[in-house]
Amino acid sequence: MGTEALQVELTREPIDPRALAERVADGATGATAIFLGTVRESHHGRGVLRLDYEAYAEMALREMRKIAEELREKFPVRRAAIIHRLGTLEIGEVSIGIALSLPHRADSFAALKHAIDTFKERVPIWKREHFADGESEWVEGS
């Protein structure tokens, strides 16, 4: 946690959406856009029990910071917080939270979409799915 305008973090603790929103609170903004990614109970029709996330942590944080900086170059984003959870997650838990604050709502959806799309393309984090049938496998590409 901090008061910097751009915040990136990897955590092994549950992600609290309200705390995430507070990280980007700013009296000069009229819009806060939040994206939460959550663990889904099936993958291509196969039952999923839980996920493990692992990261190449130092590089992941660098890429997350670059994404946050790009958001401020491309959109009127004032503050951004990007947080991803690592370790074992159960169904329904939040794996990623992105919060952006902007002066107006107009750009907020496009900025948020850009953030999650670029994250999924280049931040070195991988998930391993544990299936109901007892098997598990790494998901590479999404």
Next chain:
Amino acid sequence: MDLEVLLFASLRDRVGRSSLRLRLEGEPTVAALRRALSSAHPGLAAPLAASRIAVDQEFRSDDHVLRAGAEIAVIPPVSGG
């Protein structure tokens, strides 16, 4: 030069280790590193072809020249988010 290569996710499981040591001659490129890794570990050839290479935590193309002491990592397609 001797290089250490970091492995993650399925590549690490396939090799059973989180890093590998390689010796490459001259001023090797990322392409030469890919060839050397594939011949030393044939099981890595296919996943390596689908992976990006990061040098000092930046994605680099095949013509990038490696320097001694660089931090090299094989980055299979990511699945965070």
